[in-house]
Amino acid sequence: MEHHNHSNSNNKHEGNHDHMLDNFKKRFWVSILLTVPILFHSKMVQGWLGVDFGYSGDGYVLFVISSVVYFYGGWPFLKGLISEVRKGKPAMMTLISLAITVAYGYSSATVFGLEGKGFFWELATLIDLMLLGHWIEMKSVMGASGALDELAKLMPSEAHLLKDHGETEEVKITDLKIGDLVLVKPGEKIPADGKVVDGSSYVNEAMLTGESKPVKKEKDDEVVGGGINERGSLKVEVKGVGEEAYLSRVIGMVKSAQETKSKTQNLADKAAGWLFYISLGAGLITLATWLVIGKDFDFALERMVTVMIIACPHALGLAIPLVSAISTSASAKQGLLIRNRTAFEKSRNVSMVIFDKTGTLTVGDFAVREIKALKDDYEEEDILKLVGAIEQESEHPIASGIMKKVKEEGIKVPELESFENITGEGVKGVVNGKEVKIGGPGFLKKLKIDYKDGDNGEGAETKVFVVEESKLVGYLTLSDQIRESSQKAVNYLKEQKIKVLMATGDNEASAKSVSDQLELDGYFSEVLPEDKKEIIQNCQKEGEVVLMTGDGVNDAPALAQADIGVAIGSGTDVAAETADIVLVNSNPRDISIIIEFGKSTYNKMVQNLFWATAYNAIALPLATGFVTSLVISPALGAVLMSLSTVVVALNAQLLKKSLNRAE
Structure with missing residues (x-):
């Protein structure tokens, strides 16, 4: 489409x-x-x-x-x-x-x-x-639904298509194809997802990714359609159009979540159904009773009509859908994309949060600190060439750090004959006719390669091992740093009596360092995706309600197993298929916002259900006229019913303030 x-x-x-x-x-x-x-x-x-x-x-x-x-x-x-x-x-x-x-x-x-x-x-x-x-x-x-309308308005209607001789042609964005080159001038919106091939500028992606500051974009950086180019001109190669584009996927996820009925909504629907039959029965009984007593038909009919007005489940029908729509849209504006409303409502009961480390608790901006060759006929440059040849095809934060080092050293990497991403474990490919595999400590274990040198990294450092033809030939050590917001998130969760753990594929020393600095309740190191799933299963057997964070692809089994799966990521990686909730801005503080806002949303639903049903329960007997000192007319019944609807609507609107407090 x-x-x-x-x-x-x-x-x-x-x-x-x-x-x-x-x-x-x-x-x-x-x-x-x-x-x-x-x-x-x-x-x-x-x-x-x-x-x-x-x-x-x-x-x-x-x-x-x-x-x-x-x-x-x-x-x-x-x-x-x-x-x-x-x-x-x-x-x-x-x-x-x-x-x-x-x-x-x-x-x-x-x-x-x-x-x-x-x-x-x-x-x-x-x-x-x-x-x-x-x-x-x-x-x-x-x-x-205003958030959806605002998101839809972000995309421009036309683009400057670059022709072969450097000329530009004004085309509709619907005519853009993957591989086209477009020119984005200062002040204009990016017409499609793509990669910068020339130019340098700052792009404002606040409405798209939740990042408040304009982000610097240079050659090879990815840009998202709908972002505003603030300074220089950019030449962008189109990478995503139509429903594959980031903005379209965001709109689709938000709309899908808004249209999905939650468990609480199903409860409201059942209550409304029963209330209809109760009100209809009460109306007929009221009519028959007054006629049997000997009252005039007009009086009996008036009482029946009043009963039907009072019992009308108008406020009840509005109680949950309005809260759901507002919470979904308000969350989307803050970069919290709810894909599964039932899981979102479960967040109020979370007793344990398991964080991934790289790119979640840590920044994920890696720098190569050490390159070590473990074979006599290999130099450090040879190791970097092998790793660079394969990692150039990967989008992992570690790969970005390695390629940065390759460019700094001016190394020309050999041609890559094949490439495969081994989900959650590492990458492999054929370089110079030999199979090369790259991964962390857990990957080495799976290959049954034992290596210990007494130094498995310090602080938030990570080791990447290079295996050629089943032989360990070297490794790289990369450093990362803990996010400033991680400590705030952990502190909040602990205040809420929620256990905070970390599960990472990194080595023991790196995991322990991060855990100690953040004062976590525990950690698991050198784990593979299936290990994370097993960890979550064991915690659930012990009665824990587990929220798991990950990148939505490598951690797919764990995200699917968790009671609430949260994908951390930005840009075009946001549409993680296995996640219940997607955090556009990779900020661990957003986890605490999800839990706080989930509680507020549920409370609003319960308050609205209580008001709507309590109103009917109290007013219905009075409408029959059997309580002689309190006779409600049809007009007063209509006023009271409409007031209950207004109260429910206004109460739902207060959710926006709850989100502001959660932040």
Whole structure:
């Protein structure tokens, strides 16, 4: 799917919401204006005011105006009734439609000869308030989806395509193909994911990656479509278009999460279903009871209508979806992309967090500190050539550090005949006709190669071993540094009585150093991906609710096994398929934000469920009229019901403040 199609789909989605919002708004104002003459003609209202505006044929005028309100103002509810009945799932719209239809039918009958008093004014005010409630709901939902709209607007519509002779041609971004060269001038947006082939500048990717400061981009650096080029001109080779582009994947993940029903939502749906049958049964029982007692049909009908208004699960239907939409969108703005809402809700129960080390607790910006040849006929330069030939194909932070050293030394690496990434273990390839494997201590163990020299690295240092034709020929030692935010994250988690562990493929000395500095509860070193999965399984057997962080690819088994799998990464690596939550900005502090915001989200859901159900539970008996000192009219019932909806909507909006506090 091209980006244009994605944009069209998003615009269509946005257009539908705009149309629905305008539709409810228009119907509300027309109905409210028509309600004025309905109130003017109502005998009950005239009686309250102590006046009589009656004239010949006034009942027919009242009938005509009320008919317009019923069919025009009530159409969204009548249409919803048809949809729900066809699905075999009667719910809120069915209940509203039943109430207004009974009111309209009975009142119309009184105009044409049936004995009794009509209550067109209750019908009109009920429709007005229902339209107002839906209008408020639609505005809230649209507000919650604002992050998606903002993300979609980030991508420019055109690009400067570079031709063979250095000329540029203005093309639509939908016409861009992988491999095209585009020119991005200062102040312009990057039109597609790609790699800088010429130029130097600073690019603002705040809305995309959560990185607040503009990032320097030079030759061979990757850029993300939608970022703003702030200074120099850049020539960019297009690497990602359409739904493969980073922005499209982000929008897809956020939208998917918003549309996914959570466990709490399923609970709300069940409650709403039961409430419908309870309210319908209560309405019929109320009608029958008052008729048996001997009350007039109009009074009995009024009580039945009031019961149906009060019991309408409007607020209940809004309680969870609105919180879900707001939490997902607010999280996305902060670089927390929720792919699995059920896992996100579980985060409030996390009892153990297992961090990966490289690029998570540490910066992941490696520098080569030592190169050691272990064979007499090998020089340090030979080791660097072998490693450089293979690592040039890898995207791992360690590979970036090695290639930086290769460039600094001006070494020309030999041709690579084949390359394979051994997930979570290392890389291998054929160089000069020989198979070369590169990996850490755990990889050496798997190859059954034993090596000890009494120095397995210090601090946050990492060793990379080079194996040629099954023989260890040398190693490189790379240094890394602990992130400043790591200590804050660990401190917060410990304050919450959450155990903090680390699992890494690095050597014992490196793992111990990082663990000691951060005062972790424990660590596992020299582990392979399957080892991490087993570690998590063992912790879960002991009753721990485990949150695991990793890069989303190498740690796939562990992320899938964990109760909550969190992928750490930025740029085009963000769409980790196995993760429940993706952190765009590689910041361990975001783990504590997930847990804090997960708690706040769940609390808001529970508060909304409590308000919606408690309101119905208290108001329903009063609506029957059996408590003689407390008789609620249909109009008051509509007011109370709409107020409960407003309270639920406002309570959900407070989630944004919760996220700010979590930060």
